[in-house]
Structures are given as C-alpha cells and as structure tokens.
Amino acid sequence: MASENVLIGVIGGSGLYHLDNLTTIKTVNPETPWGYPSSPITICALPSGTRVAFVARHGKHHNISPSAVPSRANVAALKHLGVRAILAFSAVGSLREEIVPGHFALPTQIIDRTKGVRPASFFEGTSIVAHAAFGEPFSMRLVRWLEGAVARALGEEGRGVVLHRDKCIVCMEGPQFSTRAESVMYRAWGGDLINMSVLPEAKLAREAELGCVASFFLILETKLKFPRCDRYALIATATDYDSWRPHSEVVTASQVMQTLQANANTSRHVAAAILEDLHITAQGDLLSEERGSMAFSIMPKSADQKEEDIEKLAYILPEYFKPAN
Ligand SMILES: CSC[C@H]1O[C@H](OP(=O)(O)O)[C@H](O)[C@@H]1O
Numbered sequence: 001m002a003s004e005n006v007l008i009g010v011i012g013g014s015g016l017y018h019l020d021n022l023t024t025i026k027t028v029n030p031e032t033p034w035g036y037p038s039s040p041i042t043i044c045a046l047p048s049g050t051r052v053a054f055v056a057r058h059g060k061h062h063n064i065s066p067s068a069v070p071s072r073a074n075v076a077a078l079k080h081l082g083v084r085a086i087l088a089f090s091a092v093g094s095l096r097e098e099i100v101p102g103h104f105a106l107p108t109q110i111i112d113r114t115k116g117v118r119p120a121s122f123f124e125g126t127s128i129v130a131h132a133a134f135g136e137p138f139s140m141r142l143v144r145w146l147e148g149a150v151a152r153a154l155g156e157e158g159r160g161v162v163l164h165r166d167k168c169i170v171c172m173e174g175p176q177f178s179t180r181a182e183s184v185m186y187r188a189w190g191g192d193l194i195n196m197s198v199l200p201e202a203k204l205a206r207e208a209e210l211g212c213v214a215s216f217f218l219i220l221e222t223k224l225k226f227p228r229c230d231r232y233a234l235i236a237t238a239t240d241y242d243s244w245r246p247h248s249e250v251v252t253a254s255q256v257m258q259t260l261q262a263n264a265n266t267s268r269h270v271a272a273a274i275l276e277d278l279h280i281t282a283q284g285d286l287l288s289e290e291r292g293s294m295a296f297s298i299m300p301k302s303a304d305q306k307e308e309d310i311e312k313l314a315y316i317l318p319e320y321f322k323p324a325n
C-alpha cells in the first residue's frame with residue numbers, strides 16, 4: 001500500500017493553477033503563524049497512490065500579485081504537512097537568444113532585484129536572529145537529479161521542449177515588466193532568465209530546512225560533505241524574450257499568455273512523470289543527507305529570545321525550537 005506521507009510539495013506559478021492530471025484526495029487550508037497560504041493546498045495522488053501537495057502561488061484564480069504572495073505561509077504550510085522537498089514552477093522571461101519561449105530551464109543561481117517590500121525571513125520581527133547560507137540558492141543535488149528526470153520526461157512528451165541547465169535567474173519586483181535598459185543590463189550582469197517569484201520563496205525554503213537533526217555528529221558530518229542544504233528547485237518555463245532584443249517588441253502580458261497554456265500542460269506532464277521517483281528519492285539518500293543546514297545559522301539560545309517567537313518558529317523548525325510548555 002502506498003504511504004500517506006506527503007514528502008513532495010509543488011508550487012504552481014502563472015498558468016499552473018492545478019494538477020488535474022492527478023487524483024485529488026482532499027484540500028486543506030492550514031492557518032500558519034504567517035497566515036494562510038496563497039490557495040488551499042490540494043493533496044493529490046499519483047497512479048501508485050503516492051501523495052503530493054500542490055499550492056497555486058498566485059491563488060487558483062491568479063488574484064495575488066507577485067509582491068503580495070504569502071511565501072512564508074506557503075513554505076511553512078508545506079513544511080508542516082511533512083513535505084521534505086519543494087518543486088516550484090515559474091513562468092519566466094528569457095534573456096538569451098537560445099532560450100526560446102516554450103523551452104524549460106533549471107536555474108542554479110539568482111540575482112536579487114526585489115525591492116525589500118516582501119517579508120523574506122521567518123525570523124523577521126522576532127527576537128531570534130539567523131543567517132542562512134545562500135551562496136547556492138537551490139539544492140544542487142536535487143537540481144542535478146532533476147536535470148536527468150525532467151529531460152527524460154520532456155523527451156517522452158515528444159513536443160521537442162528543450163531543457164537548459166546551469167542558468168542564472170534575475171528576480172525583479174514587478175508587477176510591471178522591465179525597461180529595455182534594465183533588460184540589457186541584466187544580460188550584462190550574467191542573467192539568463194527573469195521572473196518575479198523565485199525570491200523570497202527560495203530563501204524561505206532554505207530557512208525551513210525540510211528535515212530533522214539526528215545528532216550533533218551527523219550535522220557536522222553533513223555540513224562538511226554537503227554545504228548546500230535546502231531542498232528547493234525551480235523549473236523555469238520560458239514565455240517571452242523580455243525587452244532586450246533591439247528589433248523586437250517589448251514583453252507584454254498578452255505575449256506571455258500565448259505560451260502559458262502549452263507550458264502549463266508540459267509542466268503537468270513533467271510533474272506526473274517525475275514525482276513518483278522524487279518521492280522515493282525523498283525517502284532515501286538524496287534529501288536525507290542534507291539535514292541540519294540551519295544548525296549553525298541560528299544565533300545561540302539566550303534569555304532575550306521570547307517564548308512567543310520560539311513557539312512561532314517551532315511550527316517550521318521543531319528540531320531547534322522547543323516551547324517551554
Ligand atoms: C504573468 S507574467 C509575470 C508573472 O509570471 C511569473 O509568475 P510565476 O513565477 O508565479 O510563474 C512571474 O514571476 C510573474 O509573477
């Protein structure tokens with residue numbers, strides 16, 4: 001019998017508001033210490049019975065703009081459900097000729113162009129300070145695993161969708177698109193893709209450290225072997241060429257919409273094709289060896305840390321925060 005544990009969370013972006021190619025088991029809408037998620041979370045079953053959790057980043061009817069997405073609630077709710085890895089989908093602009101709208105990409109780096117208006121840490125506003133490592137913003141072991149799995153799924157689909165690797169994504173504030181000058185500048189900076197969503201989602205996934213700590217020795221050993229410790233990866237689905245091409249029109253929402261539906265269908269196919277293996281992988285080595293990333297990121301316990309903050313953080317990090325009662 002398939003396990004009822006939900007180990008993988010999927011965040012759907014623009015165009016990907018449901019995984020209706022899977023069987024819906026139930027919907028939950030947990031209130032977290034950071035409020036409610038963007039949409040009720042759908043628990044879906046794969047043909048084997050394996051369960052995954054799905055949340056629509058902008059709401060089921062796309063009512064939440066990128067700056068207002070409750071990313072802390074989304075990540076916290078998934079973590080609290082027992083999720084160990086988050087697979088996020090995003091519609092992105094392409095800053096490179098060879099990344100043609102309709103292509104998919106797995107970014108490995110991020111340039112932050114958000115404007116500080118989004119709550120970007122679970123520790124914000126609390127009496128507890130933590131500095132998570134973010135030099136490698138995605139889980140590299142998960143990304144490397146996905147490179148094979150997603151390429152196979154795209155090949156099986158047979159639409160000829162190309163997968164690009166090792167790309168750098170710029171995350172801008174929005175909701176308006178970039179100017180031509182900004183788009184050209186991002187290319188000069190080394191940006192390959194652009195969206196409005198990967199931050200703070202990736203930072204929060206890192207802070208939520210989807211795993212538990214068995215012993216100090218294990219943490220130490222794990223840190224030495226695998227300094228990159230979250231389990232979050234983004235499948236970027238290109239919809240447009242942004243605004244850098246001198247002789248082309250600038251990007252508009254209607255241009256994005258033209259590619260969105262086909263990309264969403266392919267995303268659903270990819271999800272259905274890889275989630276079973278990802279679930280199995282989440283039970284084993286690939287993800288469990290990355291435990292403990294926040295162990296040395298949180299400043300030592302002190303009398304100045306408020307009980308209410310400890311209680312709040314225990315929702316996502318029960319390994320480190322134990323309320324007094
Ligand atoms: C609809 S165009 C801009 C919008 O699309 C992307 O959303 P998501 O990342 O959730 O797929 C982009 O980040 C913007 O929010």
Ligand SMILES: Nc1ncnc2[nH]cnc12
Pocket residue numbers: 091092093094172177178194195196239240241242243251256
């Ligand atoms: N050109 C673009 N800029 C920012 N976010 C996007 N999402 C899709 N296309 C985009």
